[in-house]
Amino acid sequence: MTQDTSPERSSATILARLADVLETRTPAAGGDPQSSYTAKLLARGPDAFLKKIGEEATELVMAAKDGVPERIVSETADLWFHCLVTLTHYGLRPEAVLAELARREGLSGLEEKAARPPENDTTSAHKA
Ligand SMILES: N=c1c2ncn([C@@H]3O[C@H](COP(=O)(O)OP(=O)(O)OP(=O)(O)O)[C@@H](O)[C@H]3O)c2ncn1[C@@H]1O[C@H](COP(=O)(O)O)[C@@H](O)[C@H]1O
Numbered sequence: 001m002t003q004d005t006s007p008e009r010s011s012a013t014i015l016a017r018l019a020d021v022l023e024t025r026t027p028a029a030g031g032d033p034q035s036s037y038t039a040k041l042l043a044r045g046p047d048a049f050l051k052k053i054g055e056e057a058t059e060l061v062m063a064a065k066d067g068v069p070e071r072i073v074s075e076t077a078d079l080w081f082h083c084l085v086t087l088t089h090y091g092l093r094p095e096a097v098l099a100e101l102a103r104r105e106g107l108s109g110l111e112e113k114a115a116r117p118p119e120n121d122t123t124s125a126h127k128a
Pocket residue numbers: 018021025035036037038039052077078081
């Protein structure tokens with residue numbers, strides 16, 4: 001059998017592999033907060049990892065403002081990691097996010113927004 005080594009395939013595999021590891025860190029799976037950062041975060045509950053998402057997003061904004069490519073990549077990795085921890089807590093998989101991005105592929109954000117029923121766009125009142 002030929003192995004698919006395309007960049008898209010291997011990126012998805014890394015996310016899936018990492019999600020597999022994170023699932024072993026949940027309290028239900030017996031994750032040990034003494035030996036695992038993820039287990040410690042998951043044991044502390046949503047307030048802990050959602051706070052980290054806010055912090056990492058802010059660090060990414062600062063890195064991007066400074067325009068240093070290595071820091072932008074590193075902070076994005078931190079942000080993605082904490083997003084994966086969040087998905088794990090809620091029993092979700094990165095494949096679901098990738099499927100949603102795939103579903104949106106080729107659909108302009110402008111077209112998608114214009115096609116939304118007005119009542120579904122609950123945020124429009126807050127945006128320019
Ligand atoms: N990809 C990551 C990853 N990215 C970032 N981090 C951690 O996220 C933390 C947050 O970074 P910060 O810069 O905010 O550090 P900090 O100020 O010390 O954080 P706080 O103590 O304040 O929360 C750091 O401890 C990083 O090491 C990660 N920790 C783990 N992983 C992956 O998850 C796997 C499981 O990790 P453990 O559960 O720790 O075994 C690892 O093998 C890796 O593949």
